[in-house]
Amino acid sequence: MSTLEIRDLHVSVAHSDATAQPIDILKGVNLTVRSGETHAIMGPNGSGKSTLSYAIAGHPKYTVTSGTITLDGEDVLEMSVDERARAGLFLAMQYPVEVPGVSMSNFLRTAVTAVRGEAPKLRHWVKEVKSAMGELEIKDEFADRSVNEGFSGGEKKRHEILQLGLLKPKIAILDETDSGLDVDALRVVSEGVNTYKERGWVDSTGTPVGGGVLLITHYTRILRYIKPDFVHVFVGGQIVQSGGAELADELEANGYAGFTQAATTGA
Numbered sequence: 001m002s003t004l005e006i007r008d009l010h011v012s013v014a015h016s017d018a019t020a021q022p023i024d025i026l027k028g029v030n031l032t033v034r035s036g037e038t039h040a041i042m043g044p045n046g047s048g049k050s051t052l053s054y055a056i057a058g059h060p061k062y063t064v065t066s067g068t069i070t071l072d073g074e075d076v077l078e079m080s081v082d083e084r085a086r087a088g089l090f091l092a093m094q095y096p097v098e099v100p101g102v103s104m105s106n107f108l109r110t111a112v113t114a115v116r117g118e119a120p121k122l123r124h125w126v127k128e129v130k131s132a133m134g135e136l137e138i139k140d141e142f143a144d145r146s147v148n149e150g151f152s153g154g155e156k157k158r159h160e161i162l163q164l165g166l167l168k169p170k171i172a173i174l175d176e177t178d179s180g181l182d183v184d185a186l187r188v189v190s191e192g193v194n195t196y197k198e199r200g201w202v203d204s205t206g207t208p209v210g211g212g213v214l215l216i217t218h219y220t221r222i223l224r225y226i227k228p229d230f231v232h233v234f235v236g237g238q239i240v241q242s243g244g245a246e247l248a249d250e251l252e253a254n255g256y257a258g259f260t261q262a263a264t265t266g267a
């Protein structure tokens with residue numbers, strides 16, 4: 001079992017004008033994600049959802065001004081970005097970055113070697129990647145292409161889930177992994193996430209543990225494939241309400257108006 005615990009998290013970002021005050025974006029986020037649980041975060045544009053995911057992953061632009069993040073009691077904020085990945089955190093970014101000159105296959109092997117602590121045996125590795133790519137219906141030729149370079153939006157998202165399947169993190173943060181996916185890709189990507197949820201990772205005794213998921217999305221359509229245990233409404237840098245899967249349907253029907261009013265009036 002694994003637990004990601006976020007307590008009263010405040011995060012600011014540096015203003016592009018260096019003489020100006022940093023901008024406060026997260027204003028007291030509390031959230032606990034355990035192995036096998038799926039938490040969906042839904043909220044209006046600009047409310048701070050990606051900022052939360054960057055803060056957990058350790059993006060240098062975002063400064064934690066107060067609060068804590070721990071993974072199984074270990075202080076995540078003390079860890080470098082790669083230590084966080086090795087500790088079992090994974091972020092599928094809203095806008096995956098292109099890495100020209102680095103092939104997908106080299107990138108994946110390097111990432112897996114870093115996270116697992118040893119290079120996978122070449123023969124096993126080739127089989128493992130082939131099978132993972134097959135499950136996500138990714139053509140073989142992508143192995144030789146530069147990371148994300150010239151990939152379509154949906155292809156980038158598929159490759160994020162390929163990484164998820166190979167890296168087997170304890171907790172995965174998926175930031176709008178569903179955006180830009182056609183209906184078939186949505187199904188394939190969701191199956192990839194569900195496989196991770198079921199197979200998850202293997203603990204020190206060799207026991208498989210279900211993966212924990214923090215799924216940021218604007219649409220309930222992905223939640224028809226990936227069933228959330230909890231839905232959180234994120235407004236103005238905070239979680240303003242939490243509930244079960246039914247809360248997502250309520251948001252789709254009524255929007256965020258009631259919540260944004262409450263956030264601005266403090267009601």
Ligand SMILES: Nc1ncnc2c1ncn2[C@@H]1O[C@H](COP(=O)(O)OP(=O)(O)OP(=O)(O)O)[C@@H](O)[C@H]1O
Nearest residue numbers: 013014016025044045046047048049050051052061
């Ligand atoms: N580097 C930055 N400089 C200035 N403002 C920033 C920076 N990064 C984030 N912000 C601001 O912080 C706010 C939150 O941004 P964030 O990307 O976290 O929102 P979001 O909830 O993920 O939105 P979306 O649903 O559109 O993806 C926005 O108003 C954004 O403009």
Ligand SMILES: [Mg+2]
Nearest residue numbers: 049050051094
């Ligand atoms: Mg975002």
